[in-house]
Amino acid sequence: MKRLQIGFLASGNGSSACAIMDAMAAGDLAADPRLMVSNMKTAGALEAARARGVPALCIPTQKDPQAADARIVSEMEAHAVDLIVMSGYLRRLGPKTLARYAGRIINIHPGPLPRFGGEGMYGRRVHEAVLAAGVPESGVVIHVVDEEYDHGPQLATRAVPVLPGDSAEDLEARVKAAEPPFFVETLRRIAEGALQLPQPASSQP
Template sequence: MRTRPLKLGFLASANGSSAQAVMDAIEGGRLNAEACLMVSNNRSAAALAWAQDRGVPALCVPTAADPEAADRRLADEMAARGVELIVMSGYLRRLGPAVLGRYGGRILNIHPGPLPDFGGQGMYGRRVHEAVLAAGLAESSIVIHLVDEEYDHGPELARRRVPIQPGDTPETLEARVKAMEPAFFVETLQQIASGALELPDAA
C-alpha cells in the first residue's frame, strides 16, 4: 500500500485539460500526489499559464530546432524535480530516447479511441473519431496506456467504453469523449497512487 504522494510531471502542447483535472483532484485531497512540473513544447500553451497560476513550476522546452537537446533537457528537468510519473495531456510530440530511457514504463498517455486499430502517427483528435464512425463500430473507447518509442503503442493500463449514439458525428463523439477523459485519467491515477493498479515492470 503506497502512502507517500506520487510525484507527477505533466506534458501538454495546448490546454492540458486532463492535467487540470488531475491538479484539481490533488488540491481537493482526492489524489495522493504532488504536481512537480508542467512542460510544454509551445511557449503560448495555456497549460503553462494556468500551471504557473497554481504555483506549479512551468517550463517551455521547444523541440523543433534541436530535438536531441530538447529530449535531454526534458529528462533532466523532470528528474531534477523528483518526478516519478509523467502524465501526457495532449502533448503532440514523440518522446526521445533520453526521456524514454529514464522514464520507461512511467509515462502515461490517454488516447481518444480504441487501440491498436485507431492509433499511430497522425491519429489524434477528430481524425480518430472520423475513423471510428467510418468503421461502423457500435462503440468507441478511451484508452490510457504507457508510452514507448512508437505512437499509441505501449501497454494498456485502463479502458473505458464510449457507446456510439444514433446520429453521432465526429464532432459529437469528440465532445463526449473529451468530457469523459479528465475524470477517467484522475481515476486511473488514483488507482496507481493507492497501489490498486500496479504498473507493468514496476520494481
C-alpha cells in the first residue's frame, strides 16, 4: 500500500503534528512528513519540524490571503503532499487549497461537533462552552475540512469525560492529552486502509 505523504499546517506548537512525525520516525505510521507550513513565523511547529529534518516555511496569510492560498498549494505540490493535516492552524483555508486537496485535508477539533464548533470556536472557548452546557462528556473529533468551519464529514471521534469540579483549564488539559495519540491512531487506520477518506463530490459518479 502506498505510504501517505503528509503536509502539515500549524499556527502554534503543533503538538499533534509532532506526535505524528515522531510516529513516522519510529516506524509506527506508514507515512512520510513532506512539509510543515505555518502562518506565524514564530510558531514552535516550524522549529519542531526542522529539528526532525522536515522542510518548514512560513506563509503569512493576513496581508494577501489569495497569494497565500496559491503559495500553499504550490508548496504542497512541490513537496509531493497528498494529504494535509491541520494541527492547530487558525486560518480559514482558501479556495485553491480546498479545491486542489478536496477530501484530503483533515483537522482535529477539541469538542463534540457540530454543537461546539463553528467560527470562533477554538481553544479554551470550546471547553468553556462544553462546561456551560452541562454535558457529561466532551470529545475529540477528526474531520475532513471544507469551506465551512468544523463542518466537513467526521472520520473518527473519541469521548473525553467531564469530571465534577472541572475548570476550563482542567478539561482543556485532558482533551489536549487525548488529541495527539488519537490523531496518530486515526492516520494509521487511513494508511492501512481501515478508514476511507470520503470522495469529493466532484469525483463521485
